[in-house]
Amino acid sequence: MDDRRIVALYWERSEQAIAETAARYGNYCYAIAYNILDNHEDAEESVNDTYIDAWNSMPPHRPSVLSTFLGKMTRRISIDRWRKRRAEKRGGGEMPLVMDELQECAAEDKSMEQAYEKQRLGEVINAFAKALPETERRVFLCRYWYMDSVASIGKQFGFSESKVKSMLYRTRVKLRAVLSKEGFA
Amino acid sequence: MRADDILDAIGHVDEVYVRRAKEKRRYRKAVWITAGSLAACLLLAVLLPGVVTHFAGSSGGDLPGDEPTHDVEIVPAYDDIWIYYAQDGQMARAEEYCTLQPSSVFALWKEKNGIGDEVELIECRIDGDSATATVEDNGEDTVSHEVGNHFILNVTVSKNIEAYYQPIGRELLLESLKQTMTGYSGLVFDACNIYFA
Numbered sequence: 001m002d003d004r005r006i007v008a009l010y011w012e013r014s015e016q017a018i019a020e021t022a023a024r025y026g027n028y029c030y031a032i033a034y035n036i037l038d039n040h041e042d043a044e045e046s047v048n049d050t051y052i053d054a055w056n057s058m059p060p061h062r063p064s065v066l067s068t069f070l071g072k073m074t075r076r077i078s079i080d081r082w083r084k085r086r087a088e089k090r091g092g093g094e095m096p097l098v099m100d101e102l103q104e105c106a107a108e109d110k111s112m113e114q115a116y117e118k119q120r121l122g123e124v125i126n127a128f129a130k131a132l133p134e135t136e137r138r139v140f141l142c143r144y145w146y147m148d149s150v151a152s153i154g155k156q157f158g159f160s161e162s163k164v165k166s167m168l169y170r171t172r173v174k175l176r177a178v179l180s181k182e183g184f185a
Numbered sequence: 186m187r188a189d190d191i192l193d194a195i196g197h198v199d200e201v202y203v204r205r206a207k208e209k210r211r212y213r214k215a216v217w218i219t220a221g222s223l224a225a226c227l228l229l230a231v232l233l234p235g236v237v238t239h240f241a242g243s244s245g246g247d248l249p250g251d252e253p254t255h256d257v258e259i260v261p262a263y264d265d266i267w268i269y270y271a272q273d274g275q276m277a278r279a280e281e282y283c284t285l286q287p288s289s290v291f292a293l294w295k296e297k298n299g300i301g302d303e304v305e306l307i308e309c310r311i312d313g314d315s316a317t318a319t320v321e322d323n324g325e326d327t328v329s330h331e332v333g334n335h336f337i338l339n340v341t342v343s344k345n346i347e348a349y350y351q352p353i354g355r356e357l358l359l360e361s362l363k364q365t366m367t368g369y370s371g372l373v374f375d376a377c378n379i380y381f382a
Contacts, residue, residue: 004302064295064302068200075196083189102188121190122197129198134205134282141206144195175191184186 003066010058017058018051025067029074035147036078038093042085046078053077075145094147101168102144105176107184124182128175139164140171201296205282266290266369269361270297271353276361285369291342294365298358300349307382308341309366336373340366341380 001020009017029050033043050073063069082095129137139157142148143164150168154161264285267278279297283289287309295304313336340362349358363377 062301065200065204068204071203072196072200079192079196099188099192102191105191106186106188118190118194121186121194125191125194126198129195129202137202138206141195141198141203144192145198145203145206179186179191 003064006066007058007062010055011062018055021051021054021066021070025070028067029070032071032074032146033078035149036075036082036093036095037085038095042081043078046074046081049077050074094149098144098147101172104172105179107179120182121184124178124184125175128178132171132174136167136171139167143168201281201293264369267365268293268297269364269368270294271357271361274354274357276357276364278364283369287340287366290365290369294362298349298353298361300346303343304346304349305343306340307343308339310339311372312337312339335375338367338374338377339380340377341382344381346381 001024006017006020006024009020026047029047030043033046033050034040037043037046050070053073054070057073061069086095129140132140135157139153139159142153142156143150148156150161150164153159154164157164159167265280265282266285268281268283268290269276269278271277281293281297283293288306291306291309295301342362346358359379362379367374367377
């Protein structure tokens with residue numbers, strides 16, 4: 001069943017929508033969640049929460065590409081769950097490494113509170129990603145959007161792990177420079 | 186600003202780039218089609234289904250029903266193309282990385298112009314002054330195709346595109362569609378007609 005028909009099921013409030021979503025995108029969402037949480041039960045809970053969020057979001061939303069719509073939800077839900085576990089000092093996987101890497105681009109210990117600051121940061125990072133050469137952008141997003149391991153990124157692109165690490169390091173240096181110029185660091 | 190803020194902000198990167206990050210790229214032996222051969226092949230594929238078709242770069246064609254003599258796979262080409270769209274009453278364009286297939290290009294054009302899924306690409310056809318003839322040679326029929334010099338692109342879209350004339354502007358919208366659909370293939374078109382069905 002294609003995306004348009006699945007979205008139509010949500011709009012008709014048919015429970016078949018969840019079954020069709022699970023059949024088509026269950027594995028995709030699970031992979032995103034597991035990358036972040038490194039735990040089967042937590043990843044499954046995140047995927048189930050994604051289905052609930054999707055049910056509550058459509059209507060009014062009518063996404064043309066369901067995969068990224070659902071993927072964004074799963075990513076957000078899983079990161080929130082990971083943060084709760086971090087507070088409880090639990091968990092492992094890729095997230096501690098990803099956070100250490102991104103900390104190189106951050107400046108202070110103080111989190112941004114203002115909504116407009118967060119929105120502006122989102123716009124700056126979006127423009128930064130858009131300006132990257134294509135392969136560098138794909139590697140950057142595989143690491144920091146999908147939380148793929150360096151090994152699996154290397155396998156996907158046919159690169160050695162050291163090449164992936166070098167590429168990511170150079171991109172983080174560029175990102176830090178952009179954030180500094182924009183007044184974030 | 187902390188690492189958590191950057192992590193959250195990365196979640197807002199354009200969905201197009203997020204999707205492309207995971208696209209599988211196949212690198213098996215590909216057969217590249219030149220612009221002239223593309224037009225010839227499109228017409229032949231429509232008119233003469235049993236004809237032996239030669240692709241640039243291959244060592245020969247296979248007759249229908251034969252076992253393949255070499256491992257050649259035609260893969261859709263990807264490239265950076267210009268997508269034209271309306272912005273603040275003017276024509277703008279953005280470079281996008283896309284499969285060089287009319288359906289994919291059309292989908293990106295819709296996305297940039299804020300047009301919904303209900304508007305469909307029904308047909309995208311190249312017409313021209315190419316000529317095909319069957320010649321008898323030593324008792325066997327041989328098909329020869331002469332690629333012409335003039336190409337016309339005919340694009341048919343669903344009629345419900347009219348719903349978007351009011352907010353965007355009919356002339357601007359249709360011109361952006363023409364420029365997008367004629368610009369990505371490398372062919373130089375003498376004209377582009379848009380039909381509604």
